[in-house]
Amino acid sequence: MKKVYSIAILLLLSIKGFSQGSPDYGSGMKFNLNDDGSKYLRVLSWAQVWGQYNSDRPLDANGNEQADLDFSVRRARVLLYAQINKDFMIVTHFGLNSLNTSNLTPTGKGESSQLFMHDAYVQYSLGSKNAVGAGLHYWNGISRLNNQSTLNLLTLDNQRQAWATLGLSDQFARHIGAFAKGSFGKLQYRVAINGAATNNLEGVNATVNGGAAIYSGARLLGTKEAGRTYAGYFEYEIFDSESNLLPYKVGTYLGTKKVFNIGAGFFSHPNGSVIADLAGNLSGQDVTILGLDAFYDTPIGQKNAAITAYALYQNSDYGKNYTLGTTYETGSMLHGHLGYVLPGKSKTRFQPYVSYDHREIDAINDNASQIGVGANAFFSGHNSKLTLEYQSLKYATNKAVNTVTLQAMIYL
Template sequence: MKKLTLFAGLLMTAFTFAQGSPDYGGGLKVNLNEDGSKYFRIISWAQVWAQHNSDRPLDANGNEQSDLNFSLRRARVLMYAQVSKDFLILTHFGLNSLNADNMSPTGTSDGAQLFFHDVWAQYSLGKNHAIGGGLHYWNGISRLNNQSTLNIMTLDNQRQAWATLGLSDQFARHLGVYAKGSFGKFQYRVSVNEAETNNLQAGTTPVDGGGATYTGRRLLGSKDAGKAYAGYFEYGFFDNESNFLPYKVGSYLGTKKVFNVGAGFFMHPNGSVIADANGNLRGEDVNIFAVDAFYDAPLGTKGGALTAYALYQNTDYGKDFRLGTTYETGSMLHAHLGYLLPLKMKYKLQPYIAFDNRQIDAIDDNASQFGIGTNLFLSGHNSKLTLEYQSLKYATSSNVNTITLQAMIYL
């Protein structure tokens, strides 16, 4: 019992450090027995945006749109329970990007609907390894594809790094089985999953001379195109990071010294489809690979801290695949850098910059994005304000410039 109590205590301490809050403690944790070895924990958070964008296109009726808009970026509730050190169940539900255009009078539109983000059950295989299954977030590819939305350093995650969202999965979660664990400072996560049938291209069919479409399971069948495989592997040189849950910390705010290098993959055989002149369909494999490095450590003796991240991602969705300005066959370099200022005050400031460059095969051109912003931590990540200016240049189009203010609180 003492060992189980110590494990639970260390786990809650790890969560506290990850958020960098002096007031938060262990959060809402309900013990189910006297020593706290059986418990459940509930996390709730909300992110509200005020966004100014002077480059918005005309609406469907040809009218000009407001430069200033408000939205509920995320509203989530997550609960997990451990009634034995050998078993764990996690449930996570909420909504995303609720705004005036997707609200409805009675809250029944798609945008207003709550849905399950994660539901999985897990079984321990000894102290450092586990297997599980369900709707899960034990993703491959990179750290950003496993990013927690509670402690992102920048305003939001780098969108192209969530490389399968809505294509083979439901909002970055696959339905399948996974294994995860560690050997000393080496951590791994691998999974075998069902690929989604009704994805963002549910009404699309490839045409001769056009690029591939992500329609393999729907057009070729689940036997040939039904499964996807993913993995992410990393080595930590300094402090160990928790892999109790899959969500990767974006910034530790000086509470840990971390330097990790990683590599990951996502493979979906026959995930995409192309057509010839006679209308015959042929599957194309989807292959995504990435390498990345994450550094987060205190700097100096006065409370400063540095956060740095770099990612290279090679993305192959099939020949000349392109969907909007989000998904393309090609490659990407991304980096961001932030510095927690060593101010002798209750509140903390963390200015940051971010940049990425994408090479796009279908148009033989590039897209680049630059962001500069700052976090004002009122109580670590548990209560913060983020202000960011972002500029996107896509091929030959004009720059799209956006200023966003986010208010976030989570319990």
């Protein structure tokens, strides 16, 4: 019983914080396994709950109108990482996403109710600043947003098209493969070689109709022809250096650091897509996605004000005239967002923000645009916050889709 009490007291005392944008949270739930703390287990847990209003929801699967107001568990996650010694680390991350009234099941056994692995990888250090590893991992290429943490977003959620391979060549933005990461002076890097998923969101076979590519090379051509992907992201840190212990990029530091990074990245999947000729014969098409971005975050003045700014240009080639819903398409995208932490000495802080996207879409010879206006209310940094956002998406000539979302988030 004394042991149980000791563990409980240790847990309570250890809830101090985590460095990603929270000024008063300390080291969080960290359990030292030796006296000097070089062996430890770190535990993170978080939940994001949404209430969302949309007066133009599509009909459900039974042809019925849906309610204007919906509630969902956007994310519920647990992440653990352990430093076994100075050279070895293991990371395990599991949880669920987007659980709502439409995909709840009576006894919690449906697909949407189930926890699944997000990350499961091991890492070996090569000195103090570089490492290699392997497993199910999130050391992605392309851009900062494709490596974004969901714990400290500036906007309500990540820019969806920036998670450019999610569900196409990977499992929820995670590939199985090997990676190397680290830094040389002011240059930080991450590169990976991975296996390509054979099961993905593209559940159809290529046809001659329309002459458009589909992202099914690994399934239709075989893994020998289309079974590997390659990715990398490189950034030059002009001011403060950022941590790369874990792969998750910070969205806003709330003025706790002065960061200005210029980055560039890529994703390559040879024969990742296929296209059919008039006789129905399939040929592979290479998937290539390139990104160029800049991130700026700095305190302003003496009253705890801060600004966060980000810009991304992404060129996506999924194959000839490729589209999948209104999320993925061959074409280009410009994205930017800007946030400002209002000055003040109170522990509760407010951060209004705006975001804007413009996408050029080859298949329809048209474009899409999206604007977001919102604000964060931080009660204890990112560890306890509310976010309210209005978003409007205009896709080609379709009617604009407008949503208002309120998110409550806590993480420990």
